[in-house]
Amino acid sequence: MKKDDPVMNENSQMTGSLISDARKLVQSYPRVPITVDCVIFGFDENELKILLIRSDLEMFRDKWSLLGDFAGDNELLDDAAYRVLKERTGMDDVYLEQVKTFSRPDRHPGGRVLTVAYCSLLNIEHHQLKKMDNELHWHSVKNITDMAFDHQEIMDACYAWLQKRIQEHPLGFNLLPEKFSLRELQNLYEAILDIKMDRRNFRKKFFAMDFLIDTGEYEDDVPHRPGKLYQFDFPKYSQTKKKWSGIDF
Amino acid sequence: MKKDDPVMNENSQMTGSLISDARKLVQSYPRVPITVDCVIFGFDENELKILLIRSDLEMFRDKWSLLGDFAGDNELLDDAAYRVLKERTGMDDVYLEQVKTFSRPDRHPGGRVLTVAYCSLLNIEHHQLKKMDNELHWHSVKNITDMAFDHQEIMDACYAWLQKRIQEHPLGFNLLPEKFSLRELQNLYEAILDIKMDRRNFRKKFFAMDFLIDTGEYEDDVPHRPGKLYQFDFPKYSQTKKKWSGIDF
DNA sequence: AAATCATTGTGTAAAAATAACACTTTACAA
DNA sequence: TTGTAAAGTGTTATTTTTACACAATGATTT
Structure with missing residues (x-):
């Protein structure tokens, strides 16, 4: 690839000569095993949770692990992550986004x-823990210690990503039921950002955005005055391309 | 890894059994060649530029390619990207950040x-194009077509990343000389965001942040009243941890 | 030396967004 | 019926953002 590269070979790039056999070039590259790891967030009892499994490695016997798997031959990474989600949660159509790639040689x-690493958000109520997978558990993000591999670092990165992302994009709704009260929504933001917010201003903010659809329905099962239930108007949101412009460090 | 996985093997994870030989497990994973590709931005003549080289693949004969290389065995991806930068630009200490991983099976x-993909920002003046690398050129981001592989997609992703990032973090200064005028800074923002800004408000904004150090020096070589030169106070900035909180879709 | 030119540097007022803050209403439970 | 817990609601002060115009400076030209 460059003149002084010790692993240079006949297929390497050289100024002035073109490579005709791309396949041979690629075969000369070192190969590395690739996995995807999913940081699966849920929201329950006003706490942000994450879905973990006991590590299956002897040396991490009592540690918790993210859900992951190797990427198959010719499998898109996104597909691999969806596959893991489907296998573990039984759920399709889950919010999923790539966050970062980790490469420390000693991480495994x-x-x-x-x-x-992928970040995934799902409604914890839609998810039935499989009985067979009794080592699969939801953990409060605040209490997690003892993770296998570099999974603590990965989780931290995804959590930071989520905190930032949720303020700019409407992904939090994936953690809630389709119909939710404003109180639930505020609890969600407060839990994720780990701050308290003013209830009136919070409502004002969301009503002003004008993406909440009043379903006409009300909360049930609450031991006090029930709140109205809303839906997020995703179609309207995606038509409304927001211009982003405001420098702020 | 899971009960119904067709590629399951003796090392795969199974409920209740622990894997003692991690090495053997990893050896069972498919291996994939990995490269890093650097989207190297520069700023010159009030335009955002990107450093490209002619593809060395016969089939991409007349296309432009990002600067990249395969990741060596046990090489950190960040290190690989730094290595590419060093080899191509001769520069050390360049701003570099991982952006996204691309995995389409047919991308190569x-x-x-x-x-x-990595995004890199450097001061184009500090960089001397090597004579030997006469296929290495700066291209105006607006005029780029005909890229090899999926490099257009990668560049677009990095450009979008940059547009967002520059509004929240002080990275733009990496594209400017150490000492710069406010006009240069504004031109930079206007070029990257592709918008016009009000000069007075722009200044007010930056002065209010209070990270600009007045060097007491003035522009030179300008055919009109010279502007003051400033430096960005990185040490002060890094001590000032800003709290981020404002929901806005 | 004077005039011209291009760009720097500066302030204010209006508008919009945010933050702070308290009382009445409602449904359920006792 | 009363008590309770949370829902629902509006105003004011503060801060931030936007819009906008003219005098000062240094270099260049005449």
């Missing part, structure tokens, strides 16, 4: 494994 | 190659 005890 | 004609 079995040798170099590169992992691509 | 030589077979599956995963690439991790």
